[in-house]
Amino acid sequence: MKIAIDAMGGDNAPESVVKGALKARDEFKDLELILYGDEQQIRALIANDERIKVVNTTEVIGMNDEPVKAIRKKKDSSLVVAANAVKAKEADALFSCGNTGALLTAGLLLVGRIKGISRPGLLSTLPVVSGQTGAFNLLDSGANADSKPEHLYQYALLGKYYAQNVRGLKEPRIGLLNNGTEPHKGSKLTQEAYQLLAADESLNFVGNVEAKDLMQGVCDVVVADGFTGNAVLKAIEGTALAVMSLLKDTIKNSGTKGKLGALLLKDDLKSIKGRMDQAQYGGAVLLGVKAPVVKAHGSSDARTVYYTLKQIRTMIHEEMVPNFTTYWQAQQALAKEVSNGGKATE
Structure with a gap:
């Protein structure tokens, strides 16, 4: 190879x-x-x-x-x-x-x-804080700012294939990123894409998913247009870095009591850092x-x-x-x- x-x-x-x-x-x-x-x-x-x-x-x-x-x-x-x-x-x-x-x-x-x-998409893998698979795929995460419903449908097929063949998931759950979980929510793009995804019985389509639930493991593959997907990707990455930095600064500035507590929780803190480590999933793939x-x-x-x-x-x-x-x-x-x-x- x-x-x-x-x-x-x-x-x-x-x-x-x-x-x-x-x-x-x-x-x-x-x-x-x-x-x-x-x-x-x-x-x-x-x-x-x-x-x-x-x-x-x-x-x-x-x-x-x-x-x-x-x-x-x-x-x-x-x-x-x-x-x-x-x-x-x-x-x-x-x-x-x-x-x-x-x-x-x-x-x-x-x-x-x-x-x-029609439009190859960029797939990123991000960690989750709960759920059995430990991560989810986001596609498109920045290759195409503008998309059509059929592009999002193709992203679902590409994402499913990647999740099955690289991550080893038998029936990956496919979700459509939207501003609400109800089928009628969202823009004309997401509403039409929803209909295409729901009509394909070969997809394990779980419906619309909201950004706030992504890290809870609500699905395995998240489909979005590239503009929205990239914004969500950057928001998640930035938030994770900010939380880890805030935790580190809080411990550092909390005196002897805080440092002693951090010492006692050393293994647990390492575990949290490991679970949030995006590097272990590799890079973003142009599918x-x-x-x-x-x-x-x-x-x-x-x-x-x-x-x-x-x-x-x-x-x-x-x-x-x-x-x-x-x-x-x-x-x-x-x-x-x-x-x-x-x-x-x-």
Whole structure:
């Protein structure tokens, strides 16, 4: 299994990217990692190059670069060269901690959409405070600001397939993000999307879900347009960081009594931190393209990079993209046959 890695993307590149890659390489003997970027900087961080290949590139797409322009102009950037390697089937997946918009553009323009998928969506995995599965998937979490009802329906199918094949959930519960749980709630977009989701008996659709209930484990896959999904994602991430920071400051400034209490609760506090640790679930996945394309936070450390590569390995091992492509083509053929009055189609 070969993963193309943009080693120059992110705030801590290439050091954190390389260290995380080496940890994944050492744990998983079936991985071969291809690092794209400044060869001199990258090789200085590698003591053992077993199953590690370095491809030198001369350009870097920065966090503030305009995505489409950067992809078209910076042909020798670490991200573009890595994406072209996936396109040419020299690697099985693409990973970056860099410019999100540029990675999404590379996924769409270079790796390419699966035929029949109108709008590939970005899937993020977030922790829950209760429930058996420990997390939920949010799709779309930022790839498309504007969506149509049929796009949200496709996100439900994509999210279901990911939850089954990567997270191992047999019948993932699908929820539609809305401003109320009643079927008639929401905008024209969510009302029409609700009808599409409810009509598909293959989906374990639990109806509308509210943002306040997401971390209570109300469902396993949450469907939303990209604008709303990204706003919810950022709100959850920001709130989690704020609560942990507030707890830390309160303990620090509460004197001897508070510090003694924190010492007694040390294991419990570590448990809470572990449950809220988003890094363990890997990065955000662009679903609907011809190979796994995965984005981790720009501030990712080596540990986050390791977990994301572990996530990508699972996707490749389970042949998630080829299997979904076959499944989707069958669904499209069935829909075409139904539209033709049940007559066989070529």
